[in-house]
Amino acid sequence: MRKNILCANWKMNKTYSEAQDYFKELLSMDLPGSQVDIVVAVPDLFAKMALDESEGSDIKIGVQNAYPKESGSFTGETSVSALADLGIEYVIVGHSERREIFNESDAFINEKVLAVFEQGMTPILCVGESLEQKEKGETKKVVNEQIEKGLTGVQAEDISQLVVGYEPVWAIGTGKTASDEEAQQAAAAIREKIAELYSQELADEVRIQYGGSANPENIGSFLAQTNVDGGLIGGAGLEAASFAQMIKVAGTHD
Numbered sequence: 648m649r650k651n652i653l654c655a656n657w658k659m660n661k662t663y664s665e666a667q668d669y670f671k672e673l674l675s676m677d678l679p680g681s682q683v684d685i686v687v688a689v690p691d692l693f694a695k696m697a698l699d700e701s702e703g704s705d706i707k708i709g710v711q712n713a714y715p716k717e718s719g720s721f722t723g724e725t726s727v728s729a730l731a732d733l734g735i736e737y738v739i740v741g742h743s744e745r746r747e748i749f750n751e752s753d754a755f756i757n758e759k760v761l762a763v764f765e766q767g768m769t770p771i772l773c774v775g776e777s778l779e780q781k782e783k784g785e786t787k788k789v790v791n792e793q794i795e796k797g798l799t800g801v802q803a804e805d806i807s808q809l810v811v812g813y814e815p816v817w818a819i820g821t822g823k824t825a826s827d828e829e830a831q832q833a834a835a836a837i838r839e840k841i842a843e844l845y846s847q848e849l850a851d852e853v854r855i856q857y858g859g860s861a862n863p864e865n866i867g868s869f870l871a872q873t874n875v876d877g878g879l880i881g882g883a884g885l886e887a888a889s890f891a892q893m894i895k896v897a898g899t900h901d
């Protein structure tokens with residue numbers, strides 16, 4: 648049985664003091680931490696504070712990107728090893744905003760997935776089709792390709808730890824969501840692909856989140872899908888109260 652995993656992706660939002668207030672508010676709430684894994688993916692600048700604030704709680708801290716080298720002349724980047732050393736547990740990799748705005752290729756995303764695993768952290772590998780690809784009926788083909796390229800060289804022993812974020816690009820920040828059935832179909836295609844690359848047994852352990860305009864009202868119907876094991880939450884994760892509501896919903900779905 649897969650435990651739901653809900654991750655708030657703050658993207659490039661909040662000041663330091665707003666970030667502190669968020670953790671204080673979220674931690675003051677009664678959250679079903681034993682039923683759902685809770686992650687907040689913060690900008691790197693807030694990572695240490697977020698770890699300190701959440702220490703001893705059920706909240707795990709993630710970041711939204713990492714550079715796949717231990718150290719070196721990579722001006723402006725943060726290394727996977729520094730993040731792991733700090734205590735970061737999750738790294739979002741291959742978010743569509745990084746694929747589009749920063750031209751990240753599947754090959755570079757694959758390097759990041761490997762580096763994150765190597766440092767003992769968990770990658771949340773994001774995949775998803777554009778509107779044009781959806782309209783051409785290419786969703787399955789696109790996500791399968793992103794999964795295959797993103798996971799090249801990943802050892803079977805690491806695969807059960809993997810988290811996949813299925814985020815249809817057209818649903819991100821638009822107020823439009825995939826239907827429950829579309830999310831279920833895409834997640835099933837992702838799981839089938841992982842089974843083909845590894846084994847059904849390992850694929851059955853991988854958690855697949857839905858992301859794209861998810862909110863407290865609609866998250867329950869995504870989580871009710873057998874192949875959807877959590878959510879990757881943008882806008883609705885920016886307020887502690889709304890994220891907490893979603894965590895409570897996730898805690899009641901298996």
Ligand SMILES: O=C(CO)COP(=O)(O)O
Nearest residue numbers: 656819820859860881882
């Ligand atoms: O990109 C997302 C999370 O990574 C989804 O963002 P929204 O929930 O704001 O659509």
